[in-house]
Amino acid sequence: MSSSEPATEKAKNDRALRFYRDVLGLERLHYGMWLPDDPLTMEALQAAQKRYEDFLIESVPDGVESILDVGCGTGELCLNLKKKGYSVEGLSPDINQKAVFAEKVDAPFHFTKFEDSKLDGGYDLIIMSESCQYIPIDKVFEISQKLLNPGGHLMICDYFVVDQDAGELSKSGHDYNEFLRVAEFGPFQIVSRRDITPDIRKSLEIASDWADKILLGADILTEKFRQRNPFLWKIACWFGRGKYEKAMSQRVLLDADKFAAAKKYEFFLFRLVD
Numbered sequence: 020m021s022s023s024e025p026a027t028e029k030a031k032n033d034r035a036l037r038f039y040r041d042v043l044g045l046e047r048l049h050y051g052m053w054l055p056d057d058p059l060t061m062e063a064l065q066a067a068q069k070r071y072e073d074f075l076i077e078s079v080p081d082g083v084e085s086i087l088d089v090g091c092g093t094g095e096l097c098l099n100l101k102k103k104g105y106s107v108e109g110l111s112p113d114i115n116q117k118a119v120f121a122e123k124v125d126a127p128f129h130f131t132k133f134e135d136s137k138l139d140g141g142y143d144l145i146i147m148s149e150s151c152q153y154i155p156i157d158k159v160f161e162i163s164q165k166l167l168n169p170g171g172h173l174m175i176c177d178y179f180v181v182d183q184d185a186g187e188l189s190k191s192g193h194d195y196n197e198f199l200r201v202a203e204f205g206p207f208q209i210v211s212r213r214d215i216t217p218d219i220r221k222s223l224e225i226a227s228d229w230a231d232k233i234l235l236g237a238d239i240l241t242e243k244f245r246q247r248n249p250f251l252w253k254i255a256c257w258f259g260r261g262k263y264e265k266a267m268s269q270r271v272l273l274d275a276d277k278f279a280a281a282k283k284y285e286f287f288l289f290r291l292v293d
């Protein structure tokens with residue numbers, strides 16, 4: 020084990036990401052890019068995720084040969100970049116993704132957090148697709164600078180917080196202005212950017228739809244029990260109230276309008292200028 024690898028008991032084991040892959044059958048772990056008339060179906064979600072991935076691949080600058088995919092998830096982007104002829108490496112601190120990547124992609128995998136990594140560098144492009152939010156902003160730029168070849172590129176596509184007072188919605192994602200401020204003071208220049216917030220909203224709408232169906236299912240399944248045992252039901256509700264309240268407070272995370280008011284999902288391509 021290299022010194023940068025997390026000890027097995029400390030390795031990430033992101034259950035939400037496992038749920039997407041193992042239960043929903045999604046190989047890609049990001050929001051995707053939807054078309055306005057897409058129906059809210061699983062097939063449309065998968066097509067939206069493929070569209071987003073194609074957009075990232077089309078955005079790879081000319082002349083790039085070697086790519087490091089930071090927070091590579093299940094390795095789908097690496098696999099498709101490799102098919103296009105790029106030399107790729109994946110990085111993730113998640114123990115399940117390590118195993119899935121090994122099965123799927125014939126390429127080096129770095130089992131570590133980016134901020135703890137000790138890589139040799141020499142990359143033409145570093146990609147962070149919905150993984151930048153997990154890495155301290157200063158480390159995103161500082162380490163990328165060390166690992167990139169002169170004139171190399173850093174591609175970041177992720178959501179950021181624009182309203183710090185939006186409760187649960189403000190809790191995940193870097194502060195948008197802080198991110199831009201740190202980027203501006205470093206040796207990177209923005210060469211292209213695109214706000215894709217409108218393109219991701221249907222992922223929230225479909226998730227909200229599923230959440231409603233799960234609640235309705237629970238209501239139907241407990242109906243008989245509630246009618247026959249009203250007192251026992253009251254006790255069960257009392258014990259479960261903390262979890263229920265938490266789930267309800269997090270329901271706002273699936274509200275597409277509130278997301279668009281509090282957050283911005285943006286694509287950035289930076290170039291190392293000195």
Ligand SMILES: C[S@@+](CC[C@H](N)C(=O)[O-])C[C@H]1O[C@@H](n2cnc3c(N)ncnc32)[C@H](O)[C@@H]1O
Binds near residue numbers: 048091092132148
């Ligand atoms: C939402 S998933 C995105 C996966 C993939 N890039 C995609 O677009 O489908 C976030 C990824 O970031 C990884 N990650 C979390 N913390 C990280 C860190 N500190 N350094 C590097 N990757 C990290 C997770 O293990 C996961 O692979």
